[in-house]
Amino acid sequence: LFAGAADFFHAADKLAVLPPMRGHEIAFAGRSNVGKSSLINALTGRNALARTSHTPGRTQQLNFFDIAGRLTLVDMPGYGYAAVEKAKVAAWTALIHDYLRGRANLARVYVLVDSRHGLKPNDAAVLDELDKAAVSYQIVLTKADALKQAEIQARLDATAAAIARRPAAFPEIVLTSSRTDDGIQDLRASIARLLAE
Numbered sequence: 001l002f003a004g005a006a007d008f009f010h011a012a013d014k015l016a017v018l019p020p021m022r023g024h025e026i027a028f029a030g031r032s033n034v035g036k037s038s039l040i041n042a043l044t045g046r047n048a049l050a051r052t053s054h055t056p057g058r059t060q061q062l063n064f065f066d067i068a069g070r071l072t073l074v075d076m077p078g079y080g081y082a083a084v085e086k087a088k089v090a091a092w093t094a095l096i097h098d099y100l101r102g103r104a105n106l107a108r109v110y111v112l113v114d115s116r117h118g119l120k121p122n123d124a125a126v127l128d129e130l131d132k133a134a135v136s137y138q139i140v141l142t143k144a145d146a147l148k149q150a151e152i153q154a155r156l157d158a159t160a161a162a163i164a165r166r167p168a169a170f171p172e173i174v175l176t177s178s179r180t181d182d183g184i185q186d187l188r189a190s191i192a193r194l195l196a197e
């Protein structure tokens with residue numbers, strides 16, 4: 001799936017300009033600086049598919065990528081960056097809210113969480129939104145290379161406990177590092193299983 005072409009094809013900052021639904025779609029969400037661009041690049045084997053050097057909180061668009069003609073990958077704007085003004089946060093929330101509720105072909109949202117920090121209140125707010133919209137989601141812990149083995153286990157346990165009673169959460173947590181490529185293959189397998197469903 002990820003061996004072939006991965007091409008950017010659309011950016012949307014308003015619902016009116018979302019591309020037509022076509023095949024399966026998966027989306028990646030997470031706080032600014034969580035390592036989302038790095039993960040998308042590692043996943044797709046492309047170095048600059050998602051920009052890694054953007055100003056945190058600046059990207060307010062949904063970016064759509066075609067993966068080998070079989071899957072659409074959506075890079076959602078990072079959230080939780082303190083310096084973003086209120087009006088922008090409101091616009092972000094409205095876009096995401098409408099996208100999540102109106103996208104019948106959205107198979108899963110991968111919610112990225114920094115292993116070092118764990119789930120924060122703004123992550124929980126996003127999970128609430130996903131639960132309410134009944135959109136399936138899975139937690140991906142990022143930057144696992146920055147933790148010791150015991151810390152990783154504690155983070156996995158705490159995260160599993162936090163999502164245990166959330167209705168739309170997929171129970172398995174994926175542990176990744178874009179730096180060492182740990183877990184990237186697991187994530188690819190998770191996505192491939194979605195396509196087979």
Ligand code: GDP
Nearest residue numbers: 032033034035036037038052143146177178179
């Ligand atoms: P984004 O804002 O969520 O797109 O995050 P980026 O991919 O731009 O990464 C934010 C910062 O985290 C950068 O300084 C990256 O070098 C760093 N980073 C990203 N992935 C990893 C990782 O797997 N391990 C470590 N240690 N740092 C990472």
